[in-house]
Amino acid sequence: VYVDEFKRGYFPESCPPSSHVTLIFPKTDKTKGDVTVHWMDGGIQPERPDELGANELFGDGGNGTLFIGTKGKMMASTYGDDPRLLPLSRNQEVKVPQTLARVPGQANGHYGQWVEACLAGYGKKQVSSPFETAGPLTEALLMANLAVRGYDLQRPKTSGKGFDYPGRGLKLLWDNQQMRITNLDEVNRFVKRDYRAGWKLA
Known part of the structure; x- marks a missing residue:
């Protein structure tokens, strides 16, 4: 966000007006090669198809x-x-041909399906978006958020004057087993928080 002529503002706690994040998923036994996903928001759109x-x-x-x-x-x-x-x-x-059953009621139907599954108990009702699918999807979108947050990370210059932005110009590498970025450790503070003494997640 520019706050003056050629002067960029610094608002690390808020999202930018628009963003374009590129996610690259390596080849698996279900794909012919890497799969590239472009996430665009804030009015940014891909080129109109011919x-x-x-x-x-x-x-x-x-x-x-x-x-x-x-x-x-x-x-x-x-x-x-x-x-x-x-x-x-x-x-x-x-x-x-339709091979998967549709959830009646569109978005509201999915909410209802979720409630019914909770009432039935774990593993007792099949849902159209199980954690095995929804979890990795959510993880992918949160990686996009890491890229956006990482772009505005500040690191004081060794000269003591001004800041460097180490997250700009990098291709962030995600280790989904360790749940962390491997080539820019500062970004990992957005993945998990350090709880104060006396509080922790089991």
């Missing part, structure tokens, strides 16, 4: 998701709603 017509809405006009695969592209609206192939004419040609 396959989209001039009068066709990108996403839902303000939010959405764009998938770029080896055989084509697909877009969706907010929270993955209404997925459709690009160009949109392909949706008349390609019919994908």
